[in-house]
Amino acid sequence: MISVKNLKKSFGDNEVLKDISLDVSPQEVVVVIGPSGSGKSTFIRCLNMLETIDSGHVIIDGKDLTDKKTNINEVRTDVGMVFQHFNLFPHKTILENITLAPINVRGVKKAEAEEKARVLLAKVGLAEKASAYPDSLSGGQKQRVAIARALAMEPKVMLFDEPTSALDPEMVGEVLEVMKQLAKDGMTMIVVTHEMGFAREVGDRVIFMDNGYVVEQNEPKALFDAPQHERTKAFLSKVL
Amino acid sequence: MDFRFDIITDYMPFFLQGLKVTLGVSLAGVLAGLVLGLFIALGKMSTNRWVRLPFNIYINIFRGTPLLVQLLIIHFGIVPLFMSPSNPVISLVIGLSLNAAAYIAEIFRAGIQSIDKGQMEAARSLGMTRVQAMKLVILPQAFKRVIPPLGNEFIVLLKESSLGSVLAAPELMYWGRAAAGQYIRVWEPYLTVALIYLVLTLSLTYLMNYVERRLSTDDKR
Numbered sequence: 491m492i493s494v495k496n497l498k499k500s501f502g503d504n505e506v507l508k509d510i511s512l513d514v515s516p517q518e519v520v521v522v523i524g525p526s527g528s529g530k531s532t533f534i535r536c537l538n539m540l541e542t543i544d545s546g547h548v549i550i551d552g553k554d555l556t557d558k559k560t561n562i563n564e565v566r567t568d569v570g571m572v573f574q575h576f577n578l579f580p581h582k583t584i585l586e587n588i589t590l591a592p593i594n595v596r597g598v599k600k601a602e603a604e605e606k607a608r609v610l611l612a613k614v615g616l617a618e619k620a621s622a623y624p625d626s627l628s629g630g631q632k633q634r635v636a637i638a639r640a641l642a643m644e645p646k647v648m649l650f651d652e653p654t655s656a657l658d659p660e661m662v663g664e665v666l667e668v669m670k671q672l673a674k675d676g677m678t679m680i681v682v683t684h685e686m687g688f689a690r691e692v693g694d695r696v697i698f699m700d701n702g703y704v705v706e707q708n709e710p711k712a713l714f715d716a717p718q719h720e721r722t723k724a725f726l727s728k729v730l
Numbered sequence: 731m732d733f734r735f736d737i738i739t740d741y742m743p744f745f746l747q748g749l750k751v752t753l754g755v756s757l758a759g760v761l762a763g764l765v766l767g768l769f770i771a772l773g774k775m776s777t778n779r780w781v782r783l784p785f786n787i788y789i790n791i792f793r794g795t796p797l798l799v800q801l802l803i804i805h806f807g808i809v810p811l812f813m814s815p816s817n818p819v820i821s822l823v824i825g826l827s828l829n830a831a832a833y834i835a836e837i838f839r840a841g842i843q844s845i846d847k848g849q850m851e852a853a854r855s856l857g858m859t860r861v862q863a864m865k866l867v868i869l870p871q872a873f874k875r876v877i878p879p880l881g882n883e884f885i886v887l888l889k890e891s892s893l894g895s896v897l898a899a900p901e902l903m904y905w906g907r908a909a910a911g912q913y914i915r916v917w918e919p920y921l922t923v924a925l926i927y928l929v930l931t932l933s934l935t936y937l938m939n940y941v942e943r944r945l946s947t948d949d950k951r
């Protein structure tokens with residue numbers, strides 16, 4: 491589904507991603523962990539070209555993003571993204587937030603898009619908020635809307651960049667619950683998170699990144715219980 | 731000192747006629763300036779530096795030289811190339827529009843860039859093109875933020891339209907100067923004209939405040 495080959499990325503002189511390769515199969519849930527500044531966000535943002543790629547290849551569902559002939563907007567409709575700070579559109583209602591892209595990008599009819607949006611809203615437990623504005627929602631509710639908004643494009647892959655880091659602790663659970671359900675439904679997911687419980691329970695594979703490299707990857711249980719590398723051990727001892 | 735109200739009453743029809751021209755010229759200048767200004771703002775934010783260059787030059791020239799100089803060049807240098815004799819009202823509208831466009835472009839640019847960049851990223855990540863993201867997500871939010879500075883710009887433009895009198899465009903100030911010349915009096919014509927400008931700008935200020943209040947209560951839906 492996703493194939494990353496020798497991906498490199500610098501900001502000026504600062505080489506943030508130093509040769510990353512990774513394959514993700516359909517329906518797999520990959521959790522990315524690592525210390526602050528290790529390049530997790532940059533990596534996940536390269537997967538839908540929110541960051542330009544310096545060298546290497548990112549192939550999503552057979553399409554190479556670095557190929558000039560690839561229509562990046564088309565690829566992005568297949569790759570949903572959920573941000574740490576939600577980034578809902580404050581001038582639109584919840585329903586409009588969800589239908590905006592299907593109507594304008596996919597060309598779905600308004601009535602059809604709205605019907606689908608209501609189904610998604612019900613799925614994330616916010617059916618009654620359809621006509622509310624984002625400002626009136628709690629952080630956890632906003633993030634659930636953001637997930638519904640991404641799902642409305644019927645993506646083949648979902649990317650999450652620390653989806654619960656900006657939330658008050660009591661709201662983390664409701665968002666993780668939605669993500670858990672999504673994984674159960676068979677969505678291919680890449681999740682950057684500090685929620686080790688989620689990684690252990692939902693992840694098929696955990697990637698430990700440090701300093702621009704994938705240092706170690708394994709099944710959650712193996713990686714958490716028996717890390718092989720010193721840096722992984724040092725990191726885990728701090729967060730577990 | 732004697733204050734000759736008869737001068738004011740004699741000239742009132744001309745002042746009212748001038749007022750109409752002032753309002754018409756200002757409104758035309760604002761509308762053309764808005765359209766042109768938005769275009770220049772978007773051009774100046776292009777990712778290509780060669781595309782940005784001419785827009786930068788435009789803004790620097792029109793903000794960096796006096797409006798009076800611009801008006802004189804336009805009226806006596808440029809408009810005559812296209813029509814003769816050149817019409818001072820048309821020259822005034824062109825000058826005000828081009829000048830306001832430079833300021834309005836900067837207002838729009840600041841407004842657009844004040845929108846959190848996560849908004850653009852969210853829109854793009856949903857597959858929208860840059861143009862779609864601008865139109866559907868960024869500009870509607872930016873418009874609310876540019877209302878107050880745009881209001882200020884409108885007031886400035888209304889006052890600066892008085893420079894049209896130098897071109898003999900028959901706007902409010904032109905008739906003020908005519909009355910002053912005819913009666914060799916200072917206070918009556920200029921005070922009257924000043925008072926009319928003041929009423930106009932205060933009404934505009936009041937209107938802008940009203941619009942701002944409406945928009946900010948809309949936000950708290």
Ligand SMILES: Nc1ncnc2c1ncn2[C@@H]1O[C@H](COP(=O)(O)OP(=O)(O)OP(=O)(O)O)[C@@H](O)[C@H]1O
Nearest residue numbers: 501504506524525526527528529530531532533652
């Ligand atoms: N737009 C940018 N311009 C310049 N440098 C950047 C930019 N974005 C990220 N960086 C740098 O790249 C490095 C990796 O950043 P990144 O955000 O990918 O780390 P991260 O692993 O997501 O960290 P965190 O856990 O804090 O989110 C950091 O040193 C950061 O300062």
Ligand SMILES: [Mg+2]
Nearest residue numbers: 530531532652
């Ligand atoms: Mg990050």
